[in-house]
Amino acid sequence: MIMLLPYAVAALVLSVIAGGLLSGVDRIVTARLQSRQGPPVLQPFYDVFKLFGKTHSVVNPWQVFCSFVYVTASALALLLFFMRGDLLLLFFILTIGAVFQVVGALTVNSPFSQVGAQRELLQMLTYEPILILVFIALSMKSGSFLIADIYRLEEPLLPSMPLVYVALGYALTIKLRKSPFDISASHHAHQEIVRGVLNDYSGPQLALLEIGHWLDVVLLLGICSLFWSTGVVGMIVLLAATYFVELVIDNVCARLTWQWMLLRGLCAGVILCVINLFLLYAV
Amino acid sequence: MNRLEKLQQWFNKRINEGRLKSPWIVHFDCGSCNGCDIETLACLTPVYDVERFGIINVGNPKHADVLLVTGTVNSRNRHVLKNIYDQMPEPKAVIAIGACGMTGGVFRECYNVLGGVDQVIPVDVYVPGCPAKPEAIIDGVVTALERIKVKLGLIEDPALSSGEAAAALEPVSSFTQTAPEKGVESEAAALTGESSAARSSAFDAPASDLSAAGATSAKETAAQGDATAENPAGETSAAAFEQEPAAQSETAGGTTPPAGKAQEHDGKTV
Amino acid sequence: MQQNDENRTPRTVIPFGPQHPVLPEPLHLKLVVEDETVVEAVPALGYVHRGLEGLSSIRDFNQMVFVVERVCGICSCIHAVTYCHCLEKMMNIEVPERAKFLRVIWGELHRAHSHLLWLGLFADSFGFESLFMAFWKVRERIMDINEATAGNRVIVSVNVVGGVRRDLTPQQCRWISNELNIAEGEIRALMSTMLNDYTVRERTVGKGVLSAETALKLGAVGPTLRGSGVAQDARQLGYDAFPSLDFEPVTAPDGDSYSRAKVRFLETLQSLELVRQAISRMPQGELAAKVRGNPEGEVTDRTEQPRGEVFYYVKGDGTKYLPRVRIRTPTFSNIMPLLAMLPGCQLADVPVIALSIDPCISCTER
Numbered sequence: 040m041i042m043l044l045p046y047a048v049a050a051l052v053l054s055v056i057a058g059g060l061l062s063g064v065d066r067i068v069t070a071r072l073q074s075r076q077g078p079p080v081l082q083p084f085y086d087v088f089k090l091f092g093k094t095h096s097v098v099n100p101w102q103v104f105c106s107f108v109y110v111t112a113s114a115l116a117l118l119l120f121f122m123r124g125d126l127l128l129l130f131f132i133l134t135i136g137a138v139f140q141v142v143g144a145l146t147v148n149s150p151f152s153q154v155g156a157q158r159e160l161l162q163m164l165t166y167e168p169i170l171i172l173v174f175i176a177l178s179m180k181s182g183s184f185l186i187a188d189i190y191r192l193e194e195p196l197l198p199s200m201p202l203v204y205v206a207l208g209y210a211l212t213i214k215l216r217k218s219p220f221d222i223s224a225s226h227h228a229h230q231e232i233v234r235g236v237l238n239d240y241s242g243p244q245l246a247l248l249e250i251g252h253w254l255d256v257v258l259l260l261g262i263c264s265l266f267w268s269t270g271v272v273g274m275i276v277l278l279a280a281t282y283f284v285e286l287v288i289d290n291v292c293a294r295l296t297w298q299w300m301l302l303r304g305l306c307a308g309v310i311l312c313v314i315n316l317f318l319l320y321a322v
Numbered sequence: 323m324n325r326l327e328k329l330q331q332w333f334n335k336r337i338n339e340g341r342l343k344s345p346w347i348v349h350f351d352c353g354s355c356n357g358c359d360i361e362t363l364a365c366l367t368p369v370y371d372v373e374r375f376g377i378i379n380v381g382n383p384k385h386a387d388v389l390l391v392t393g394t395v396n397s398r399n400r401h402v403l404k405n406i407y408d409q410m411p412e413p414k415a416v417i418a419i420g421a422c423g424m425t426g427g428v429f430r431e432c433y434n435v436l437g438g439v440d441q442v443i444p445v446d447v448y449v450p451g452c453p454a455k456p457e458a459i460i461d462g463v464v465t466a467l468e469r470i471k472v473k474l475g476l477i478e479d480p481a482l483s484s485g486e487a488a489a490a491l492e493p494v495s496s497f498t499q500t501a502p503e504k505g506v507e508s509e510a511a512a513l514t515g516e517s518s519a520a521r522s523s524a525f526d527a528p529a530s531d532l533s534a535a536g537a538t539s540a541k542e543t544a545a546q547g548d549a550t551a552e553n554p555a556g557e558t559s560a561a562a563f564e565q566e567p568a569a570q571s572e573t574a575g576g577t578t579p580p581a582g583k584a585q586e587h588d589g590k591t592v
Numbered sequence: 593m594q595q596n597d598e599n600r601t602p603r604t605v606i607p608f609g610p611q612h613p614v615l616p617e618p619l620h621l622k623l624v625v626e627d628e629t630v631v632e633a634v635p636a637l638g639y640v641h642r643g644l645e646g647l648s649s650i651r652d653f654n655q656m657v658f659v660v661e662r663v664c665g666i667c668s669c670i671h672a673v674t675y676c677h678c679l680e681k682m683m684n685i686e687v688p689e690r691a692k693f694l695r696v697i698w699g700e701l702h703r704a705h706s707h708l709l710w711l712g713l714f715a716d717s718f719g720f721e722s723l724f725m726a727f728w729k730v731r732e733r734i735m736d737i738n739e740a741t742a743g744n745r746v747i748v749s750v751n752v753v754g755g756v757r758r759d760l761t762p763q764q765c766r767w768i769s770n771e772l773n774i775a776e777g778e779i780r781a782l783m784s785t786m787l788n789d790y791t792v793r794e795r796t797v798g799k800g801v802l803s804a805e806t807a808l809k810l811g812a813v814g815p816t817l818r819g820s821g822v823a824q825d826a827r828q829l830g831y832d833a834f835p836s837l838d839f840e841p842v843t844a845p846d847g848d849s850y851s852r853a854k855v856r857f858l859e860t861l862q863s864l865e866l867v868r869q870a871i872s873r874m875p876q877g878e879l880a881a882k883v884r885g886n887p888e889g890e891v892t893d894r895t896e897q898p899r900g901e902v903f904y905y906v907k908g909d910g911t912k913y914l915p916r917v918r919i920r921t922p923t924f925s926n927i928m929p930l931l932a933m934l935p936g937c938q939l940a941d942v943p944v945i946a947l948s949i950d951p952c953i954s955c956t957e958r
Contacts (some may be wrong), residue, residue: 060769066373070371070373072370072722073725073726074725074726074729075367075368075374075722075724075725076370076373076374076951077371077373077374078373078375078376079343079376082343082376084336084340084342085339085340085343085344085376086340086344086346086376087340088336088337088339088340088344089337089340089341089343089344089387090340091333091337091340092337092338092341092413093342093387093411093412093413093551094411094412094413095411096409096411149602150605150606150607151573151606153604154606154628154939218719218720218721218791219719219791221719225928233379233381233382233613234382234385237385238382238384239384239769240384241384241385241411242411245385262398266362284592290721290722291722291785291789292720292791293715293717293719293720293722293789293792293794293795294719294722294791294792294795295716295791295794296794296795296797296938296939298938303406333947340903347880348611349613350611350618351617351618351640352618352639353618353639353640353641353642353954354665354950354954355662355663355664355665355954356616356617356664356666356954357662357665357666357746357747358665358666359616359617360616360665360666360746361745361746362734363616363713363728363733364728367712367724367728367729367732368725368727368728368729368732369729369732379613380613381611381612381614381949382612382613383611389677393640394642396639396641398638398639398641399610399618399639399640402610402611402618402639406611427662428644428658428659429642429643429644429647429659429662430644430648431647431650432642432644432646433646434641434642434643435642435643452662452747453665453744453745453746453747454744498718521895565917592945
């Protein structure tokens with residue numbers, strides 16, 4: 040596993056660029072679906088560089104610390120993914136990063152930031168059990184929690200675990216901040232808590248959070264790619280189709296409330312995973 | 323060290339490029355009749371689509387670079403306007419949209435109207451119209467980007483290249499002499515290291531020279547500015563707010579920025 | 593956070609506005625919430641007050657038409673129409689038939705564009721950004737009609753005391769009818785999304801319920817009242833060309849935000865139909881009657897704006913300056929029902945409910 044370290048570091052650097060380009064393509068496709076033209080594909084990079092050039096205007100120093108922890112945790116989780124490490128360890132590192140983003144928002148006394156932080160915790164409460172169940176399903180098929188073991192399989196996992204993939208789609212929608220689950224901090228639409236958990240971050244800290252978000256997106260798409268680990272072409276097709284479906288769902292749904300997400304989103308995800316595993320192993 | 327310097331230069335170049343290609347806006351309706359606001363929102367929608375220029379309407383002043391203000395200023399909403407302006411991190415620009423944002427428009431003689439947006443905060447670009455068309459607003463944002471280029475020292479100030487154009491470009495009526503130039507001046511100095519004395523020599527023009535006001539970033543008419551200057555309520559409030567003695571408003575511009583204003587600006591760049 | 597009682601949940605005060613991306617206007621609501629449930633809403637107004645009614649003492653009664661148009665940029669034409677009605681009553685001016693029809697045409701176009709604007713903002717408030725873009729794209733057709741016939745997209749300035757200033761050629765009339773047919777097709781295509789989509793219904797049905805008795809008691813007007821099932825519309829009074837057009841008020845029974853949205857959606861289609869009818873039934877004739885003398889006396893008038901019934905009181909004293917112009921706009925009446933709807937709702941529903949009365953704060957505060 041350690042042998043893969045130089046390859047993993049290179050992949051991490053490429054992931055930052057790939058994440059930015061993916062975010063740009065996201066905005067262009069969304070704009071075209073709304074009969075607009077959309078920004079140039081390099082736009083997210085311009086945004087991030089501009090944010091680095093702003094003067095600091097933090098409310099307290101904890102925000103700086105928390106944004107660094109978030110981006111470091113996202114990077115470490117992605118590094119672990121490229122080194123084909125343990126899925127559970129990856130999950131915990133990802134959680135630490137997300138929690139620190141919330142902590143940074145909680146240190147600010149503004150009500151929008153507080154409400155946004157609490158909603159982000161509710162979102163974590165929704166997608167984390169689903170992710171754990173997905174990892175359990177993957178490990179039951181491959182024999183261990185190591186990603187390296189998944190790559191040793193000869194058949195792709197998607198045909199036998201389609202419902203688990205749909206449940207992963209719920210978690211992906213929440214993490215990507217897409218409607219109907221863009222409840223704590225929406226990407227483009229306006230909401231009653233302004234920018235929610237991202238409200239009081241600004242300038243370079245916001246740039247770091249944006250880069251961390253790109254890394255998260257790449258990581259989650261990586262987890263999706265484990266469902267077709269046998270061929271590169273199949274992997275790319277699967278990822279492209281998944282992302283396009285996410286964008287379409289974003290554009291045909293309004294934003295729902297956290298009560299809906301917690302009750303029905305979480306239950307739906309858990310039930311789908313359980314049914315699939317039941318059909319695989321108990322029948 | 324040469325490699326480090328090159329890296330730093332590359333980084334700075336990218337930052338400047340980002341500032342020009344990604345101006346995020348926050349839109350504040352400061353006492354407007356809604357005409358200019360719906361035209362501003364129309365800019366985000368399919369037919370006009372300002373996202374092509376990288377413009378996103380973030381509602382949060384902490385994330386924004388450009389403040390779009392419509393409407394007249396009264397004694398109640400000017401605190402809100404100042405608050406929003408102060409929350410925005412540097413570098414930033416302010417665009418006053420519509421006749422009301424510029425001078426108070428149709429309502430400038432109403433008892434509750436103090437005047438246009440430049441009563442409270444320094445304005446970089448004025449977009450005329452009642453209401454201003456979306457094309458004019460997009461033009462205003464593009465002009466603001468040109469002003470930012472000048473502030474960053476990327477291009478020559480087109481005003482400095484010819485004498486009369488210089489006088490026409492900077493709004494130098496006694497009504498607003500303190501706010502705009504001083505804001506532009508101190509920011510430009512901070513960012514590019516130019517001496518403020520050299521630039522301000524262009525501002526020593528009396529108000530009567532404002533005959534050719536062709537650029538979109540100039541005020542509509544100098545007569546407007548003179549007429550409103552006679553408004554005692556407006557002048558007193560402007561003077562009281564900007565902490566200027568009324569006598570200084572006679573000398574249009576002045577070579578040194580008033581100490582209070584410059585310090586105010588420096589304080590904000592923390 | 594304030595602790596009120598030992599056994600009560602701690603309350604937070606969340607300030608909503610005056611600068612907020614969801615609200616296009618500076619309305620300040622202090623929301624007292626307990627755990628994301630709104631307990632109380634305390635409004636603070638006054639950010640847009642310009643005092644333009646006072647301008648009637650320095651602008652003569654003809655110039656006041658243009659001031660009154662700018663009370664609100666969205667319902668501007670109908671403000672001007674109501675003001676002109678008042679002066680025509682005071683000075684006993686008979687407005688020509690063609691002018692009445694032209695006023696109805698531009699007025700109903702304003703109503704259509706206002707409702708489409710509102711539908712877009714409403715969709716944006718519950719996070720459905722693509723629907724917002726779609727509605728505003730359709731609205732651009734009506735803006736083009738305004739610009740082609742009157743010169744300005746939003747504030748058309750076609751009304752004068754005694755009639756209108758501009759005419760429509762037969763070619764323009766044919767073109768307008770054509771454009772409206774296309775626009776109607778596009779709006780109907782959005783109908784199933786706006787009215788039947790699961791996520792939209794989830795966010796709007798049952799939110800901000802206003803019963804018919806409460807609505808009448810608190811003085812609600814316009815779609816806020818008609819969404820509770822009460823069929824009251826000032827166009828039933830038969831001013832301008834409405835007696836010659838087929839008009840029935842649109843209502844919806846439930847009194848929640850969904851009903852109000854449905855009323856406005858159907859009224860948009862109705863307005864397009866009214867414009868087409870007015871174009872086909874418009875007689876030839878003069879554009880404006882001559883205005884002689886100065887206004888004297890006291891007169892009131894009511895018309896239906898997109899947001900509800902607007903009420904004008906104008907007093908003249910024989911000079912060309914009016915001593916008093918008093919405007920009671922529909923949002924002024926709808927704010928009390930809003931404050932009655934908010935307690936008990938969730939924080940996420942506040943923009944949906946606040947927008948469902950179609951607040952126009954610049955109208956309210958003039």
